[in-house]
Amino acid sequence: MDEFEIRTYILNLINSNPKLIESKLKYEYKYLRQRKEYFEMKEYIDNFLNEINTDKFFVMPGLRGVGKTTILYQLYDYLINTKNIESTKVLYLDLERLKDEPNLNLLKFFDVFIKIINEKYQFTDEALFIFVDESQYDPNWASAGKIVFDENVNVFTIFTGSNALNLEMNADMARRSIKKEIYPLNFQEYLNIKYNLDFSYNMEETIYEMLFSPNTHKITKIEKAFQINIAQKLPNDLKKEWETFIQYGDLPFGLYKKHIDLIKETSEIKDRVIERDMLLIDSFNTKTITSALSLINIIAKQKPGTLSNNNLASNLDIDKNTVKNILEILEKTQLIFPIEAYGSTSKREKKSKEYYFLSTQIKASFFLMKGDVASNYKQYLGILLENYIASTLFKLIKQHGDSIEIYYDPKKGGVDFIIKDLTNKPVPIEVGIGKKNKKQIKSAIKKYNADIGIIISDKTDSIIKDENIIYIPYTTFSLI
Structure with missing residues (x-):
């Protein structure tokens, strides 16, 4: 994708994600209950919204089916419907949908979201949020996350994916990120x-x-x-x-x-x-x-x-x-x-x-x-x-x-x-x-x-x- 195509794609997501995620979170008209990892991440988000800090780069690896996507949906919903964050400031990106895209480059998506769509917020204290699901489909996701961390004080990122993510976390990245491994439910x-x-x-x-x-x-x-x-x-x-x-x-x-x-x-x-x-x-x-x-x-x-x-x-x-x-x-x-x-x-x-x-x-x-x-x-x-x-x-x-x-x-x-x-x-x-x-x-x-x-x-x-x-x-x- 070129810059124009990426911008169009992200704007379509920004428009469609709120309703899509709301529908995914409901069962018989009731919201699915959250697990403890949601509340842990919610606390980090609240702290970040109250005061910009360095706890802003998170990695959530886990076996398929353990609920990583649902946690992202619930956090997205919390930002939009409870904290009243504008949808233009929250990007939820599912790389499962983009895995067949030739030369997939997450950093280009991040640059468009931060520097073009949210240009006026780039150098302010207004918080931006990026949630990337199935991150393992871009082998350079860790490098992209590190660059966003280093260059933007106001961007909060979460990367989820398979346990292959663990293998791509070098020492330099580990110092910047916080890892929250997601496991199957206990009784x-x-x-x-x-x-x-x-x-x-x-x-x-x-x-x-x-x-x-x-x-x-x-x-x-x-x-x-x-x-x-x-x-x-x-x-x-x-x-x-x-x-x-x-x-x-x-x-x-x-x-x-x-x-x-x-x-x-x-x-x-x-x-x-x-x-x-x-x-x-x-x-x-x-x-x-x-x-x-x-x-x-x-x-x-x-x-x-x-x-x-x-x-x-x-x-x-x-x-x-x-x-x-x-x-x-x-x-x-x-x-x-x-x-x-x-x-x-x-x-x-x-x-x-x-x-x-x-x-x-x-x-x-x-x-x-x-x-x-x-x-x-x-x-x-x-x-x-x-x-x-x-x-x-x-x-x-x-x-x-x-x-x-x-x-x-x-x-x-x-x-x-x-x-x-x-x-x-x-x-x-x-x-x-x-x-x-x-x-x-x-x-x-x-x-x-x-x-x-x-x-x-x-x-x-x-x-x-x-x-x-x-x-x-x-x-x-x-x-x-």
Whole structure:
């Protein structure tokens, strides 16, 4: 596009975006509820409007379907309809629509918006806002964002996109920008968004503290308040609602869709990650992409710990290095993530990694598409629960940095997970639905010289501490 075409395109967006975004945000004439990341970004915007500052360059990477676009829509709506910012000062740009444009250059769009359409505001304190969705389609988005940051004191930018964005953030850019990674919903967020259930207590942090402490007094009081709230306000049985959440509810785009439609759309997200996002990170031929689709299907249906790179290579009739490369790229998209074996560095290097899905909804779609659920429904739910616990612990690592580590137990018949905090004291965790006894957890406590062990299951309806074992209902743990 030349300058005239870009100006025409942006002016059309400015005219059409307010109504388009309003329609996208409504369900049965009510606005969709916001999640916590919206409120965090809203606070940054309010601060920027009150006083121009350097907190004005934000990057929001995340798996497809986690709700990044909805957050941008809600922030746009907030600016236009609550803060009464003129639509000419807010640019929402979806690069999905421009991905086939030859020689796409974001900086040209920014220059037209800032220097031509908003020429009179360029050197004032009047705030301008640029929201770019699916930013990964311009490989130079980071450079464009940096230039806007350096040259304009009054421009607030947010870039969202796939986890490929993480790979394009060099040290120079990282110093200027603030990264807000967006993850699938937890059970608490799901209940809040879908049923308007507000939780004033800090359940997430309290459960996190309990993972490394034998003191359950604080969390049991909060859990009781939660249970009373749920009993009064949730229209369905809590466990039944959890089953809906774990299969259909951690990606917010489908909270109000029919399940039969949602299964197909969730499966398509997986396909788009492999067929589009992988290619943004590395170049693959058609055979390798086909192998990646087959590989992810195998990982989804197999129990963690039963696969090795050699087995995968043999099953897919490709070499081991190709398998390794595909897995590394899939990790970078965060469709899946690895957990290493517990033990010394040399032991971890010798053992295969175990792979889990960041979104349990995506994992469930593999079973639901094939109809592989009815034969053993409890076992199926147990598989999803184990994946959800792994995903939750993985998110805790991302949020708390080096202060927490997660491993799987390489011992035959061992527990599902072992976590450690800065004290370097291991905490074994056993997960399951159905019959669960203390044998595995007691053995792990003794073997690893742990102070406590944790069982997350349907064995109890409330948190119970029995000697050095803490029993946590899976519905309670799913709140973090």
